[in-house]
Amino acid sequence: MSEAGRSGYVVDAPLAPPTATQGLLEVFRRRYLLKLLVRREINARYSGSFLGLIWSYINPLSQLFIYIVVFGELLDRGRTEQFPIHIFCGLIVVHFFVETFNAGTRSIVRNKALIRKMALPKEMFPVASMMVSLFHVAPQLVILTVTVLIVGWSPSAVGLGSFVLALGIVMVLGTALALMFSVANVYFRDFASVVNIMTNFVRFGVPMIYPYSIVSERFGAAAEYYLWNPLSNAVLLVQRAFWVGTTEDPAATAATELPDNLIGRGLLMLVISIVLLVVAQFVFRRFENKIPERLT
Amino acid sequence: MSPIGSTDAYSPDTSIVVENVTKTFSLRYHRTFKQVTVAKFRGQRTKDEFNAVDDVSFTVKQGESIGLMGLNGSGKSTLLTLINGTMKPDSGQVLTRGRIAGLIATGAGFHPQLSGRDNIYLNAAVFGLTEEETKDRFDDIAGFADIGRHLDSPVGNYSSGMSSRLGFAIAINVDCDIFLADELLAVGDKPFKRKCMSKMEEVRDSGRTLFYVSHAAGSVRRMCDRVLVLENGRLGFDGDVDEGIKYLHYDSDDENNDDDELGADV
Numbered sequence: 021m022s023e024a025g026r027s028g029y030v031v032d033a034p035l036a037p038p039t040a041t042q043g044l045l046e047v048f049r050r051r052y053l054l055k056l057l058v059r060r061e062i063n064a065r066y067s068g069s070f071l072g073l074i075w076s077y078i079n080p081l082s083q084l085f086i087y088i089v090v091f092g093e094l095l096d097r098g099r100t101e102q103f104p105i106h107i108f109c110g111l112i113v114v115h116f117f118v119e120t121f122n123a124g125t126r127s128i129v130r131n132k133a134l135i136r137k138m139a140l141p142k143e144m145f146p147v148a149s150m151m152v153s154l155f156h157v158a159p160q161l162v163i164l165t166v167t168v169l170i171v172g173w174s175p176s177a178v179g180l181g182s183f184v185l186a187l188g189i190v191m192v193l194g195t196a197l198a199l200m201f202s203v204a205n206v207y208f209r210d211f212a213s214v215v216n217i218m219t220n221f222v223r224f225g226v227p228m229i230y231p232y233s234i235v236s237e238r239f240g241a242a243a244e245y246y247l248w249n250p251l252s253n254a255v256l257l258v259q260r261a262f263w264v265g266t267t268e269d270p271a272a273t274a275a276t277e278l279p280d281n282l283i284g285r286g287l288l289m290l291v292i293s294i295v296l297l298v299v300a301q302f303v304f305r306r307f308e309n310k311i312p313e314r315l316t
Numbered sequence: 317m318s319p320i321g322s323t324d325a326y327s328p329d330t331s332i333v334v335e336n337v338t339k340t341f342s343l344r345y346h347r348t349f350k351q352v353t354v355a356k357f358r359g360q361r362t363k364d365e366f367n368a369v370d371d372v373s374f375t376v377k378q379g380e381s382i383g384l385m386g387l388n389g390s391g392k393s394t395l396l397t398l399i400n401g402t403m404k405p406d407s408g409q410v411l412t413r414g415r416i417a418g419l420i421a422t423g424a425g426f427h428p429q430l431s432g433r434d435n436i437y438l439n440a441a442v443f444g445l446t447e448e449e450t451k452d453r454f455d456d457i458a459g460f461a462d463i464g465r466h467l468d469s470p471v472g473n474y475s476s477g478m479s480s481r482l483g484f485a486i487a488i489n490v491d492c493d494i495f496l497a498d499e500l501l502a503v504g505d506k507p508f509k510r511k512c513m514s515k516m517e518e519v520r521d522s523g524r525t526l527f528y529v530s531h532a533a534g535s536v537r538r539m540c541d542r543v544l545v546l547e548n549g550r551l552g553f554d555g556d557v558d559e560g561i562k563y564l565h566y567d568s569d570d571e572n573n574d575d576d577e578l579g580a581d582v
Binding site: 029030031033034037038039050052053056060063064067131133134135136137139313 | 326328329330331333341342378379397399400401402403404406409410411412413414415416420425426427428429430434437438439441442444446447493522523524
């Protein structure tokens with residue numbers, strides 16, 4: 021009875037471990053699955069909601085309103101030109117990063133139903149969280165672009181390049197941190213709270229509600245350390261892309277409000293973020309084996 | 317892929333290799349800071365481990381149908397998750413050839429908020445199907461699951477029977493090379509059990525490898541040509557079906573209720 025290959029059934033595949041082993045490359049290879057996960061996540065977020073996707077416009081607009089009133093009218097009092105646009109440039113970066121980091125950290129625990137029963141690269145989930153957050157950048161970008169066009173801004177290649185570079189930094193950095201903390205959160209759910217606290221610092225650690233010139237005034241040479249924050253660079257790059265062009269004298273603004281060699285720094289931050297992503301993949305690989313059994 | 321030189325050591329019709337596989341679970345955790353501190357202070361152990369699968373080795377040839385038996389908690393589902401790739405063994409290695417599909421521990425990995433329809437696409441994608449392949453099979457899947465208009469309501473609202481119907485329908489239709497069935501008939505009704513059994517016979521006769529977990533001696537006898545028995549994570553028996561069933565003493569209470577051979581699958 022136990023003769024093999026009853027009807028000459030031959031499997032044309034190598035004998036290999038059934039666990040997916042290529043990490044982020046595997047995620048890229050299985051883009052279709054990633055697409056489904058991202059779509060599912062977006063649908064789930066607005067399921068049962070009457071306004072649906074409109075909320076992704078209302079949220080940033082309401083935050084913008086608060087910042088303009090509190091920081092623009094009460095605190096900054098006209099020191100910075102086009103302050104609402106200045107803030108909004110920062111808000112895009114901060115939102116994107118915070119959402120990626122928070123949702124990414126929770127992603128594996130939230131998807132335990134799938135992870136405990138199906139073999140799929142677990143890196144899928146933090147990456148999907150990043151993509152969902154990226155998706156939400158679009159409406160904010162629409163609001164910003166319309167605003168700056170009304171104010172009289174014209175697009176430039178350098179500006180576009182800066183924006184793309186800023187997005188790249190946040191995408192890579194956000195994915196790296198989400199990877200690391202998503203697996204940490206499986207071991208101790210405390211990490212979701214830690215991440216929450218960390219993201220509180222992000223809001224105020226970037227030149228969003230205050231101009232960069234204040235930092236360089238106060239700290240002088242020590243402002244260099246402030247710029248070691250990749251997110252500060254990303255915010256400044258977005259300001260380079262949209263805000264600088266809306267001021268009275270863009271060249272003067274760029275000279276006082278932006279650090280020297282902004283693009284070069286941005287590229288360096290991108291490289292650092294990529295290195296961090298490689299480290300994160302390594303850490304993830306190291307600890308992912310115990311994920312299914314810890315997800316109870 | 318992986319740096320395993322011994323792959324060549326197996327003949328081309330080898331379907332599954334399990335080599336000295338051990339999987340260790342922690343029995344309990346003192347997870348909060350307070351619990352850990354108190355336990356350490358009292359000199360209690362903060363961790364206790366056991367081997368859910370303990371140094372298990374066997375090979376399966378393509379087309380064999382294996383009945384995996386054992387008492388509750390003997391490690392059957394854990395062994396299946398190791399073969400399916402959801403978990404990695406702590407030591408030893410598992411090798412498989414081709415696409416694996418199936419159900420682990422009654423029910424598939426569904427997303428409760430998504431509709432049955434979306435879950436079909438998602439699950440099929442996890443098994444490695446493309447969008448077109450899923451579209452081609454969609455009617456077969458929906459037809460087999462036969463859950464009617466519930467297909468468009470969230471899976472979270474399904475009864476356990478309905479979701480395992482859907483899970484089975486997807487898994488059986490993805491053209492796998494290895495099919496894993498873990499107590500899948502436990503919650504189905506009788507007509508559905510019959511339908512599953514005949515579908516699995518079809519799968520078996522087409523030359524795919526079948527891994528069937530069941531407590532029902534009758535259905536194992538009908539489906540399988542080899543039995544593995546797990547005892548506390550160790551491989552207690554590997555061989556002929558009737559002997560395996562005898563080994564488990566499942567044969568004695570099986571004789572008088574022939575009609576229940578499917579129904580006893582709990």
